[in-house]
Amino acid sequence: MDETLLDIGEVARRAGLAPSALRFYERKGLITADGRNGLRRSYLPETLDRLALVTCARDAGFTLAEIAAFLQAGPSDAVLRERMAAKEREVDERIAQLTRLRDSLRHAAVCDHDPFVECPDFKQAIRRVSVP
Amino acid sequence: MDETLLDIGEVARRAGLAPSALRFYERKGLITADGRNGLRRSYLPETLDRLALVTCARDAGFTLAEIAAFLQAGPSDAVLRERMAAKEREVDERIAQLTRLRDSLRHAAVCDHDPFVECPDFKQAIRRVSVP
């Protein structure tokens, strides 16, 4: 068997995922198995990079379908560039929203109102989270 | 009927939610109906503030169960304060992660590699998203 291929168990362990998740990702078109050792899937080491990308994007709130679309984009794909730019704007907006939320939480930690839910500053801050 | 109470349809519209979502939130203990007009739920105007808080926290990635726990916390609740502080740290971490992701996307928009997935800078940036 090819020395460069990694067993699914190895890949799963190093990517911090369950083997079942890898199979699931394969069905979704996110990764491909590059070989078999008996029935067992084996993967090129590059797959680890790809999985890092997948988990990162997933953690950032992308759906697996979105990620698959990104990964399947053709070379020099202008559409892909545009999608990435759009995603960048999306992520930016999300960062801004989370920042406002964090500021609200920060205030709540300091404020004396009881129940704090009634604190006018907190309420106003919350209102600003979604509608800056 | 009490002039200060708002019909569920009104509340749903103003909160940007479906009436079914309000009933769902009620089952989850996130809100309470303050009256009925026939069978129809009606709510105190404060419910709008509460719903703003709920949708904001939900958008920020809190589960409804977490939000319910927050809302049901007793007065002057030290545990609540600690939970909010913990959540603040969580949100902070998430902001940092998203910021790194955005930086990766930003680079991708500029970089010439084809397929960009192979761009070493991009790959390294991705690696840094989860493991700063």
Place this chain on the structure above:
DNA sequence: CTGCGACTTGAAGCGCGGTTCAAGTCAAGT
């Protein structure tokens, strides 16, 4: 050769956050 154990499959199940459905009820308008 015989286990062992980690994988294989497809199908079913789960938790979340709701929506949708069917059948019914009510308030208000004409």
Place this chain on the structure above:
DNA sequence: ACTTGACTTGAACCGCGCTTCAAGTCGCAG
């Protein structure tokens, strides 16, 4: 009095992101 239309209920269903299950298959150690 009758219609209209927005709500009511419980229960079923949905998409997402997986995990779990049952039954089977393989590589490797002893």
